[in-house]
Amino acid sequence: MSTPASGPVLEARGLRYALGPRSILDGISLRVRPGDCIALLGANGAGKSTLLKILLGLLRPQAGEVLLDGASLSGLGRREVARQLAYVPQSHTPSFPFTVMQIVGQGRLPFTGLGRALGTDDWRAVSQALVDMHIEHLAGRVYTELSGGERQRVLIARALAQQARLILLDEPITGLDYGHQRRLLDHLQRLAERGYGILATTHRPEHALESANRALVLHQGRLLADGAPRAVIDAGLIEQLYQVKVRQIEVLPHRFFVPS
Numbered sequence: 001m002s003t004p005a006s007g008p009v010l011e012a013r014g015l016r017y018a019l020g021p022r023s024i025l026d027g028i029s030l031r032v033r034p035g036d037c038i039a040l041l042g043a044n045g046a047g048k049s050t051l052l053k054i055l056l057g058l059l060r061p062q063a064g065e066v067l068l069d070g071a072s073l074s075g076l077g078r079r080e081v082a083r084q085l086a087y088v089p090q091s092h093t094p095s096f097p098f099t100v101m102q103i104v105g106q107g108r109l110p111f112t113g114l115g116r117a118l119g120t121d122d123w124r125a126v127s128q129a130l131v132d133m134h135i136e137h138l139a140g141r142v143y144t145e146l147s148g149g150e151r152q153r154v155l156i157a158r159a160l161a162q163q164a165r166l167i168l169l170d171e172p173i174t175g176l177d178y179g180h181q182r183r184l185l186d187h188l189q190r191l192a193e194r195g196y197g198i199l200a201t202t203h204r205p206e207h208a209l210e211s212a213n214r215a216l217v218l219h220q221g222r223l224l225a226d227g228a229p230r231a232v233i234d235a236g237l238i239e240q241l242y243q244v245k246v247r248q249i250e251v252l253p254h255r256f257f258v259p260s
């Protein structure tokens with residue numbers, strides 16, 4: 001892998017988040033650095049989406065803080081954050097029948113501001129994002145009329161058009177066919193090699209093993225592990241997280257799991 005270029009660092013220090021008496025996240029500290037391609041694993045309800053929302057500044061933790069390049073996220077403006085930090089949600093329902101081109105163009109809002117026309121650089125970023133996600137042929141289509149997998153690629157293209165060096169993705173491969181899963185994971189890896197910091201939640205341990213250079217594991221609101229995927233993900237972890245018994249198969253450099 002080539003040496004990652006410099007870029008912003010996202011850091012969480014001692015996050016705690018509760019809803020009423022119910023603790024959702026506790027004692028979470030982590031860093032997303034240039035060159036990181038991180039898979040965030042955890043069972044349903046473990047707190048992955050909540051953690052992403054806190055890292056994006058959409059939710060405020062009761063304790064701890066999030067720092068973007070050393071500055072507290074709570075003190076930064078939305079546009080300032082969006083120039084460095086992009087988010088790909090699991091799904092998105094726009095309130096207007098926007099075309100794919102318009103949705104991807106929204107990724108340029110941190111640069112243009114609301115209601116301003118896109119300039120040459122903006123159009124270049126939008127076109128490149130459409131190419132990267134293989135959706136040039138969808139550019140004129142109405143977003144709400146697309147399939148789930150097509151919409152997912154549009155949302156990823158919007159984040160790429162934003163050209164933020166940190167990208168947080170909530171289950172990006174869910175709903176994508178096998179080919180698009182592979183191409184997306186390869187693309188995220190290449191972005192990390194170019195110095196982007198990537199953090200993606202996933203329900204597939206194999207995704208982390210094949211395509212990430214770090215695995216973060218959330219279990220019942222706490223960070224159970226943070227390390228190299230092969231050091232962290234094994235049959236014991238799968239059983240602990242998902243309460244299923246699996247057999248671990250090694251076909252180096254691959255590791256996969258089958259029911260036992």
Ligand SMILES: Nc1ncnc2c1ncn2[C@@H]1O[C@H](COP(=O)(O)OP(=O)(O)OP(=O)(O)O)[C@@H](O)[C@H]1O
Nearest residue numbers: 019024042043044045046047048049050051203218
């Ligand atoms: N607005 C809310 N009101 C009540 N409970 C909530 C709310 N948001 C999240 N929770 C609870 O917080 C916990 C963590 O939810 P979260 O969506 O972060 O989990 P997750 O790991 O992303 O799950 P999944 O894999 O199913 O997407 C869950 O028990 C969920 O029910």
